[in-house]
Amino acid sequence: xxxxSQHNHHVILSEAASLELGCNYSYGGTVNLFWYVQYPGxxxxxxxxxxxxxxxxxxxKGFEAxxxxxxxxxxxxxxxxQWSDTAExxxxxxxxxxxxxxxxxxxxxxxxxxx
Amino acid sequence: SAVISQKPSRDICQxxxxxxxxxxxxxxVTMMFWYxxxxxxxxxxxxxxxxxxxxxxxxxxxxDKFPISRPNLTFSTLTVxxxxxxxxxxxxxxxxxxxxxxxxxxxxxxxxxx
Numbered sequence: 001x002x003x004x005s006q007h008n009h010h011v012i013l014s015e016a017a018s019l020e021l022g023c024n025y026s027y028g029g030t031v032n033l034f035w036y037v038q039y040p041g042x043x044x045x046x047x048x049x050x051x052x053x054x055x056x057x058x059x060x061k062g063f064e065a066x067x068x069x070x071x072x073x074x075x076x077x078x079x080x081x082q083w084s085d086t087a088e089x090x091x092x093x094x095x096x097x098x099x100x101x102x103x104x105x106x107x108x109x110x111x112x113x114x115x
Numbered sequence: 116s117a118v119i120s121q122k123p124s125r126d127i128c129q130x131x132x133x134x135x136x137x138x139x140x141x142x143x144v145t146m147m148f149w150y151x152x153x154x155x156x157x158x159x160x161x162x163x164x165x166x167x168x169x170x171x172x173x174x175x176x177x178x179d180k181f182p183i184s185r186p187n188l189t190f191s192t193l194t195v196x197x198x199x200x201x202x203x204x205x206x207x208x209x210x211x212x213x214x215x216x217x218x219x220x221x222x223x224x225x226x227x228x229x
Contacts, residue, residue: 032215034217037221043207043220043221043222043223044158044220044223045206045220046217049217053213060146074116082227083207090157090158094215099214099215100175100214100215101146101148101163101211102160103148103158103160103209103212103218104160105157105158105159106157107156108157108159
């Protein structure tokens, strides 16, 4: 079965700092990859996704992620964070053995951006 | 995208009782799912709600404890039966128009069992 690892459980940054959140998955074949974000008091929202093509994908609010197949990684980046980026970030994967239907989530990373 | 609503948004229940959570999507979708997010943990898939047939449950989840209905392509319910404090969680509904596409999530139902 697939699994997803997020290495940082809690990250604290100052505004304007750069962000990189790690995500590794354990499936050897083709996968679809996602980053979801959950802002305080709000529901889970899609930040960006990778299905195929350019491994560098851009999402909303200045976020981007790079798919590196050889490293089974899909790290999330933002060059300059804002206080409003304080949220919990989840990496997730779907794979062909489940028809690309079942999302397997990482444990999440709580990001706190101090003003 | 799909807009998903859930009712109730939160509830406090006594142990031994049952709660039914409703999930409504603003348009027809092929697939609907139910997830659980226990305190401080990630999301875990409970089951896939199949329209017109029995739900498909993940390992560790059973129909007697979490009966699911899906009468049409826009609506599903999840019942948490014979609740115990260990069932205190956020329960989320999600939907996908087609396989291999994006899943969208509802706001969740925050359940506290005393």
